[in-house]
Amino acid sequence: MKSLIGESSRRILLWLCIALSTLVITYNINGLGNGHILLHKRSGNHKSSCSEYNEIQSKHREYMEYEHIMSNQNMSVNVQLGEAPINQSIRSIRYEQVAFLKIHKAGSSTAQNIFLRYGYSRNLLFVLSRVRKGQYDNVISTMSSLNENNTLPPPMNKTFDVLCCHVLYNREAFQNYIPGNTAYIGIVREPFDMFLSTLNYFRPAYIFKKIKATTPVLNYLVDPWKYENGLPLTFSFTNNRMALEFDFPKHLFKTYTKEESDAYLSKLDKEFHFVIIMEYFAESVVMMRRILGWSIKDVLYLKKNSAKKYSFVDNTNRYLYQRFAKLDYDLYNFYYIRLWEKIRLEGVDFQIELNFFRNLRKAVEDYCIKHTDTILPYHVPASKWSTAFNVTREDCDLLLLNEIKFVSLIRQRQHKNSTN
Numbered sequence: 445m446k447s448l449i450g451e452s453s454r455r456i457l458l459w460l461c462i463a464l465s466t467l468v469i470t471y472n473i474n475g476l477g478n479g480h481i482l483l484h485k486r487s488g489n490h491k492s493s494c495s496e497y498n499e500i501q502s503k504h505r506e507y508m509e510y511e512h513i514m515s516n517q518n519m520s521v522n523v524q525l526g527e528a529p530i531n532q533s534i535r536s537i538r539y540e541q542v543a544f545l546k547i548h549k550a551g552s553s554t555a556q557n558i559f560l561r562y563g564y565s566r567n568l569l570f571v572l573s574r575v576r577k578g579q580y581d582n583v584i585s586t587m588s589s590l591n592e593n594n595t596l597p598p599p600m601n602k603t604f605d606v607l608c609c610h611v612l613y614n615r616e617a618f619q620n621y622i623p624g625n626t627a628y629i630g631i632v633r634e635p636f637d638m639f640l641s642t643l644n645y646f647r648p649a650y651i652f653k654k655i656k657a658t659t660p661v662l663n664y665l666v667d668p669w670k671y672e673n674g675l676p677l678t679f680s681f682t683n684n685r686m687a688l689e690f691d692f693p694k695h696l697f698k699t700y701t702k703e704e705s706d707a708y709l710s711k712l713d714k715e716f717h718f719v720i721i722m723e724y725f726a727e728s729v730v731m732m733r734r735i736l737g738w739s740i741k742d743v744l745y746l747k748k749n750s751a752k753k754y755s756f757v758d759n760t761n762r763y764l765y766q767r768f769a770k771l772d773y774d775l776y777n778f779y780y781i782r783l784w785e786k787i788r789l790e791g792v793d794f795q796i797e798l799n800f801f802r803n804l805r806k807a808v809e810d811y812c813i814k815h816t817d818t819i820l821p822y823h824v825p826a827s828k829w830s831t832a833f834n835v836t837r838e839d840c841d842l843l844l845l846n847e848i849k850f851v852s853l854i855r856q857r858q859h860k861n862s863t864n
């Protein structure tokens with residue numbers, strides 16, 4: 445058997461094992477993972493691994509040396525077993541305001557809940573839509589950026605703090621509405637998966653009604669130019685929709701060039717502080733927390749819509765969409781690389797926080813959904829990344845609140861405040 449595994453793969457396996465045990469042990473020994481509902485103190489089952497502590501600690505040292513050699517960079521890695529300095533990674537808020545570009549069918553409802561809670565809990569002023577017939581409360585516009593016709597004006601002598609409802613991006617319009625020290629956050633999703641999700645949700649008539657065939661989606665994919673031609677860009681949800689919402693120059697949708705696409709991406713790169721990758725949501729919000737200086741509690745979320753499988757076309761047809769959705773793929777690939785570059789620079793400490801966050805998030809999810817009868821809060825002790833905090837039943841209500849109801853709640857509160 446042994447001879448089947450090459451020397452290099454065995455080494456990789458060894459490092460993987462060490463890395464994993466390091467994470468698990470750090471998590472337990474530092475007591476970072478033992479959040480609890482205050483009534484029920486945890487039993488000591490986490491101590492079972494302590495006998496292996498010394499051995500693992502020496503392996504851990506080896507691993508750290510390896511990391512040091514591999515990284516060849518000046519990054520501070522704050523993982524000394526047993527002496528995690530509390531507070532080292534607690535950062536103070538760096539931005540007062542936030543503009544979140546909510547992209548349709550990109551998992552943005554889960555992200556939006558984070559921004560809704562951030563602003564609501566601090567009593568900040570939200571950019572809200574004018575209520576119009578046939579438009580959801582959380583949609584400002586699917587066809588244009590912010591303007592006086594689709595938004596409510598701010599109260600006298602005030603400026604907005606938070607934008608997180610659907611609207612197309614435009615740098616100048618956004619800056620007009622939320623001047624000041626504003627964090628710009630976006631979200632992207634793998635374009636083909638987004639395409640399938642969009643088909644399922646919007647069922648665009650220009651595909652399902654117009655194409656008379658047993659496989660309309662496949663027919664569409666073979667020649668998308670034919671079916672998108674003549675359709676106004678803002679009416680289409682399948683013609684590089686992410687790029688459209690990120691305000692790529694309109695002529696690129698007709699005549700694509702890599703140079704111009706790249707040039708626009710470097711403009712976006714200067715304007716957005718961070719872009720969430722939907723497929724790596726936990727990684728993204730932990731990274732975002734670090735960039736914005738927000739707390740762990742700020743970026744908690746509950747998983748709302750479980751991923752579905754769509755049977756329109758299968759994965760062998762991905763390349764068809766790739767040929768067409770060049771701007772969307774450029775955008776996605778650009779921010780995909782950005783995320784992993786940023787994570788790499790944070791070092792091992794990031795991975796340990798991620799492990800902590802994932803487990804905490806699951807615990808909060810169960811507390812909010814399964815323990816609805818307990819009124820005691822879920823207590824999270826101080827950790828390297830956060831001061832102690834409680835997740836209360838009120839926090840759960842907001843974590844679980846549907847986006848349209850949440851926006852209505854904010855609308856009521858803002859209306860009340862502005863009329864007295």
Ligand SMILES: *[C@@H]1O[C@H](CO)[C@@H](O)[C@H](O)[C@H]1NC(C)=O
Nearest residue numbers: 512514515516517518519520
């Ligand atoms: C690391 O930092 C030292 C001192 O700040 C500097 O002299 C050195 O060039 C840096 N090394 C790298 C690889 O950035």
Ligand SMILES: *[C@@H]1O[C@H](CO)[C@@H](O)[C@H](O)[C@H]1NC(C)=O
Nearest residue numbers: 530531532533534535536831
């Ligand atoms: C934690 O960090 C904050 C902000 O840097 C600082 O004001 C505070 O004193 C620190 N708390 C502890 C316990 O070190």
Ligand SMILES: *[C@@H]1O[C@H](CO)[C@@H](O)[C@H](O)[C@H]1NC(C)=O
Nearest residue numbers: 588589590591592593594617
């Ligand atoms: C707002 O609506 C008015 C009246 O219909 C129109 O004249 C104006 O151009 C609109 N403004 C924008 C920015 O669309």
Ligand SMILES: *[C@@H]1O[C@H](CO)[C@@H](O)[C@H](O)[C@H]1NC(C)=O
Nearest residue numbers: 598599600601602862863864
């Ligand atoms: C708005 O600001 C102006 C000038 O500072 C001031 O005179 C006015 O009273 C303010 N209005 C309100 C509603 O605060």
Ligand SMILES: *[C@@H]1O[C@H](CO)[C@@H](O)[C@H](O)[C@H]1NC(C)=O
Nearest residue numbers: 482820821823831832833834
């Ligand atoms: C958490 O809740 C408990 C019980 O209500 C309270 O005693 C404690 O002070 C709270 N801790 C924090 C950090 O808010």
